[in-house]
Amino acid sequence: MSPPPSDPRRSAHFGDMTVMSLLISSLILLTSYIAFRPRFSEGRLLIDQLNDLTAEEVSALPEGTLPVVLGRGLGDSNRSFKIQLLRLVMQRSGVPHAVGLTSTALSQDAAVDALATGAVGGTDNPQAITVGAYGAGPSLDRRLRAIPIPISAGLLGLRVGWTHRNRLGALEGIQTLDGLRRITLLQGQGWSELGLFDQAGLRTYATPSHNLFRLVSEQRVDLFPQGIGDVEAQELTAKKWSNSIVMEPNLLMAYPFAGFFYVNPTNEALAEAIQRGFEQAIADGSYQALLERIVMTPWLKQRLSLRQRSVIYLPNPAAQQSFKRVKPSHWLVPWDDLAAGRIQTGEELCALPRLQALCQ
Numbered sequence: 468m469s470p471p472p473s474d475p476r477r478s479a480h481f482g483d484m485t486v487m488s489l490l491i492s493s494l495i496l497l498t499s500y501i502a503f504r505p506r507f508s509e510g511r512l513l514i515d516q517l518n519d520l521t522a523e524e525v526s527a528l529p530e531g532t533l534p535v536v537l538g539r540g541l542g543d544s545n546r547s548f549k550i551q552l553l554r555l556v557m558q559r560s561g562v563p564h565a566v567g568l569t570s571t572a573l574s575q576d577a578a579v580d581a582l583a584t585g586a587v588g589g590t591d592n593p594q595a596i597t598v599g600a601y602g603a604g605p606s607l608d609r610r611l612r613a614i615p616i617p618i619s620a621g622l623l624g625l626r627v628g629w630t631h632r633n634r635l636g637a638l639e640g641i642q643t644l645d646g647l648r649r650i651t652l653l654q655g656q657g658w659s660e661l662g663l664f665d666q667a668g669l670r671t672y673a674t675p676s677h678n679l680f681r682l683v684s685e686q687r688v689d690l691f692p693q694g695i696g697d698v699e700a701q702e703l704t705a706k707k708w709s710n711s712i713v714m715e716p717n718l719l720m721a722y723p724f725a726g727f728f729y730v731n732p733t734n735e736a737l738a739e740a741i742q743r744g745f746e747q748a749i750a751d752g753s754y755q756a757l758l759e760r761i762v763m764t765p766w767l768k769q770r771l772s773l774r775q776r777s778v779i780y781l782p783n784p785a786a787q788q789s790f791k792r793v794k795p796s797h798w799l800v801p802w803d804d805l806a807a808g809r810i811q812t813g814e815e816l817c818a819l820p821r822l823q824a825l826c827q
Contacts, residue, residue, distance in 0.1 A: 518545030520567025522588040522595035533557075533564040533737055534587060538578035538599045541655070541676045542701040543568060548761045549600045549618055552748075553728070553741075555757055560744030562736075569594040574676050575601060576657035583610045585731045597737060599729045602659035603789040612732045614741045615792035616749075617725035619696045619762060621800035624724030624783075627698060627771065628652075628690035629683055632711040637689060641718060642777040644668075650689035653682055659786075660692075663722060667781045684709035692720050695771060695825075696762040714770055719813055722781035723790060723802045749797070763824040773826050776813035780805045 525534040535557055537550055545551075550568055557564045571594070573581070578599050581592040588595045600618055601607055617623070630638060641647060644667065652671045654660050664671040672688055683691050683705070693701065698714065705712040728745075730737045748754040799821050804810045817826035 518550065518568050519570045520565060520595070521570050522593060524565075524567075525595040526588060528565055529563075531563055533562055533740060534595065534597050535564050535566040535737065536587075536595050536597045537566070537568050538575075538582075538594075538596045539568040539570075539572045540575070540600075541572065541679060542697070542704045543572070544700065546761075547700050548696055548757075549726070551761055552618060552754070552757060553598070553600075555748050555753060556728075556741055556744035558744070559747040559751075559753070560740040562740045564740070569596050572676060574656060575599075579607065579610060579657070579729075582729065582731050585733050597730065597734065598741070600726050601729055602786075603725050603727045604659040604662070604786055605788060606662075607659065607729060608789055611729040612734070612738050613727040613729055613789065614738060614745065615727060615789070616742070616745045617793060617797055618728065619694070619726065620758065621723075621725055621798045621802070622696050622758075622762060623694040623726045624722050624800060624802075625695045626692040626720040626722075627695055627776075628692045628715045628718060628720075629680070629698070629701070629705055629712055630690050630715045631683055631686045631709070632713050633686060634689050635713070635715065638715055639717065642779070644779055644781065647720070647779060653679060653688040653691040655679060660724070662785055663724075663781065663783050666785070680705050680708040680712060683712050690715060690718075694724075694726075695767060698770070699764060699766050716772060717776055719773070719776040719778045719816075720781060721778050721800070721805050723783045723786060723806075725786075725790065725793065727789075759824050768825060768827050771825065773813040774817050778805065778811050778813060778816065780808070780811075782806065 520534065520536045525536060528534055535553065537553055543550065545568070554566050557566055573594065573596070578596055579601070581594070581596050582599055584591040586592040587597060599611070602623070603613060607613065638650065641650070648668050648670065650670070652664060652669055654664065654671055654673055655676045656673045661671060661673055672682070674682060679691060682688050728741050730741070745754070801810060801819060810816060816822050
């Protein structure tokens with residue numbers, strides 16, 4: 468038996484329904500794309516801003532994930548050594564975590580006050596900072612918990628200075644501590660160096676971080692000493708203020724100094740994770756590789772010109788207690804030789820195998 472003839476009206480109706488379904492499906496897809504496209508764009512923005520970790524994002528972290536929010540300092544970015552080191556350390560720690568910088572810069576005093584409260588978010592700690600990187604000293608040890616591994620193996624205690632081009636003549640020929648006492652140095656409010664400079668009889672002007680390069684550009688100070696590991700990241704900030712801000716070419720201040728990671732004393736989980744991860748990064752060589760890649764850069768070698776510098780050593784008795792917990796193998800800088808006067812020039816520092824990567 469042959470099949471019954473098809474109804475042309477039914478076929479036409481089915482075809483119309485198929486076309487209509489396709490049109491509706493296409494419309495739904497188009498509407499969904501338009502609706503979700505801003506979210507995709509927003510996602511791209513978030514990826515670009517992974518260096519920030521806001522209080523809102525911290526509050527939304529899954530349970531069991533450690534918020535690791537580093538206080539953003541002068542000139543800090545996602546390329547800064549201390550945030551890259553913190554990322555490496557937390558990766559080596561083996562614990563779930565989220566790492567980022569505070570969304571805006573904080574003075575050290577404000578950051579320490581927020582950390583000391585123990586709050587994460589809220590009015591006492593609105594940027595949800597959970598870790599800071601500061602120069603070790605007794606005042607900080609009384610308020611916060613230090614992880615006693617030098618962030619840059621002691622290189623933070625090797626200091627060169629930003630100055631105004633017009634001040635270079637006044638700085639030329641300074642080779643001793645007495646020479647340094649004749650000029651005015653600049654540091655940030657709350658910085659650990661202030662007590663050290665006072666003990667050495669140096670004239671120091673302290674100001675909030677956002678004013679530092681302004682005072683250099685206005686020639687209200689002679690020299691703004693900074694750790695050699697920080698100056699490359701700061702160059703862009705310096706040039707925004709004035710093209711006349713330059714690195715002084717002949718002096719290297721050296722004093723036993725180290726930056727530690729600091730957390731609230733009750734934040735046991737984060738302190739243990741940083742300690743464990745840091746030790747692992749040192750053991751597997753990834754810390755040394757990061758130090759050479761990020762700190763001992765071709766830019767720094769060229770601008771530092773270490774061989775031509777005179778070294779002026781300053782004692783730092785206040786920090787000695789903090790440094791007793793540092794393993795000798797964690798230092799790159801020969802502090803005993805500097806203190807005894809056996810090393811007085813950059814040329815002599817460059818003769819040391821562990822520092823040759825700093826020299827041209």
